[in-house]
Amino acid sequence: MTPTELLRALARTRASLDGEEVTFWWTGDVHAWAPGEPYRRLFGFEGVNVARLVEEEGGYRLLTREAAFYLDPQSREILDTWQGKPVVHVWNDPAHQKWRPFPVPMTELGDQVCFSLEIPLAYPSPLPVVQYPAQSADDTYRALELFQFFAPASVLTTDAPGVPATMSWTRMSPWLPWMEQGQRPGGLTFHCRGRKLPSYAEVPERTRAHIAAHHPEYAHAPKEWTEPNETSWTYFRRLNPPA
Numbered sequence: 001m002t003p004t005e006l007l008r009a010l011a012r013t014r015a016s017l018d019g020e021e022v023t024f025w026w027t028g029d030v031h032a033w034a035p036g037e038p039y040r041r042l043f044g045f046e047g048v049n050v051a052r053l054v055e056e057e058g059g060y061r062l063l064t065r066e067a068a069f070y071l072d073p074q075s076r077e078i079l080d081t082w083q084g085k086p087v088v089h090v091w092n093d094p095a096h097q098k099w100r101p102f103p104v105p106m107t108e109l110g111d112q113v114c115f116s117l118e119i120p121l122a123y124p125s126p127l128p129v130v131q132y133p134a135q136s137a138d139d140t141y142r143a144l145e146l147f148q149f150f151a152p153a154s155v156l157t158t159d160a161p162g163v164p165a166t167m168s169w170t171r172m173s174p175w176l177p178w179m180e181q182g183q184r185p186g187g188l189t190f191h192c193r194g195r196k197l198p199s200y201a202e203v204p205e206r207t208r209a210h211i212a213a214h215h216p217e218y219a220h221a222p223k224e225w226t227e228p229n230e231t232s233w234t235y236f237r238r239l240n241p242p243a
Contacts, residue, residue, distance in 0.1 A: 001156070003101035010104050010115050011060055013151040015053035016162030021221050024049045025203050026169060026194025029073065034186030043079070044071030045192060047090060048203050048211070052221035059100040063222045065093040067211055078210055088178040088239065091215055092230040094222050111153050119145040126233045127177055131242040135177035137184070141233060143173040165196040177236040 001009070008017075015022045030043040047068025054061045068090035069078045079087045105116040121143045127136040148168045155163045171190040175181035197203065200219050211218045228234075 001106075003103055006104040006106060007059065007099060007101045009106075009113075009151075009155045010149070011053055011099070012155055012160070012162050013115060013149045013165045015051050015062060017053060017055065018161040019052055019054065020162070021200070022051050022053075022162065023197045023200045023203065024051070024167065024194055025197055025207075026068075026167065026192045028169075028190065028192025030070070031189045031191065032186065033189065034184065037186070041073050042188070043082075044073050044076050045069070045190060046071060046076075046204075046207060047192075048200075048207065048218070049095070050200060050219065050221045052223070054225075059098070061225055062097040062099065063225060064095045064097070065218055065222055066095045067091055067215065067218045069207070069210065078206070082179070085178055085180060088176070088232070088236055090232055091218070091235055092232070093215075093218070094226050095229055096222075096225060096227075108153065109150075112150050113153050113155060115147075115149045115151070117145075117147040117149075119147070121145065126231070126237045129183070132177065132240075134180045134182050135236070135240075137174055137182065141174070143171060146170040162196075166193070167195065168193045177233060 011017060025048050027044070027046045029041050030045050032040045032042050045068060047066060049064050049066035051062055051064040054063060070082070070087050070089060071077060072079055081087060107114045107116065121141065123141055125136055125139050125141040128139050129136050146169065150166045151163050169190070169192045172187065173190070174187045175184065176188065208219070
C-alpha cells in the first residue's frame with residue numbers, strides 16, 4: 001500500500017472519514033519506577049477522547065479534546081488527593097493532530113491489522129526547574145508514547161468511512177508535576193487499553209457524570225482548529241503560574 005492508502009486506513013480506524021464525532025475510551029493503570037525500588041502500581045487511569053476528522057489537501061486534521069482521571073488503584077474511584085496533595089486530572093483542550101502521508105507501520109494479524117505508532121518526545125519543559133523545583137526534574141520534557149490500533153482487515157479494502165477498533169497505549173513519562181517529586185530519579189509508566197465506542201453515551205456513567213459536572217464541553221469534539229495543544233504540563237502551569 002502507498003503511504004496515502006495507509007494513512008487513509010489509519011484515519012478510518014482512529015476516526016471516521018465522514019467527519020462524525022468518534023469517541024475512544026480507555027482504562028488501565030499507572031506504575032512507578034525508581035532506581036533501587038520495586039515497581040509500584042500507584043493509580044488506576046481512565047479516559048476519553050472525542051475526535052472529529054477533517055480532510056484537507058495533502059492529509060487530515062484530527063480535532064480532539066480528551067479527559068482522563070487518576071483512580072484509586074483498588075476501589076477505582078476518581079481521586080481528589082494523593083498523599084495529601086490535590087490531584088490534577090487530565091483536561092487537554094485541544095489535543096489536535098495534523099496528519100500527512102507517511103509509511104504507517106502496519107502488521108497483518110489474520111483477520112485484523114495493527115497500526116503501531118511510536119512517538120518519542122523531547123522538548124523544552126513548560127515547567128522549568130528554576131521556577132518549579134518541587135514539580136519538575138528537568139528543563140527538557142522527555143516521554144515515550146506507544147500506540148497500537150487494531151482494526152478488521154477489511155479496513156484495507158472496503159469503503160466504509162470508519163470501522164470498529166480497539167487500542168493499546170503505553171507511556172513512559174516523568175513524575176507528574178502535582179506529585180511534587182522534585183529531582184527524584186524515576187518516573188511513571190502508563191499501561192492502558194480501550195476501544196472505539198458506538199457513541200459517547202457508551203462511556204461509563206461515572207466518567208460521563210464527572211465530565212458533565214466539571215467540563216461538559218468534553219463530551220464533544222472541537223469544531224475548529226486552535227493552537228497550541230494543551231498537555232498535563234501546560235495545564236498545570238496555567239493552574240499554577242510562576243511567582
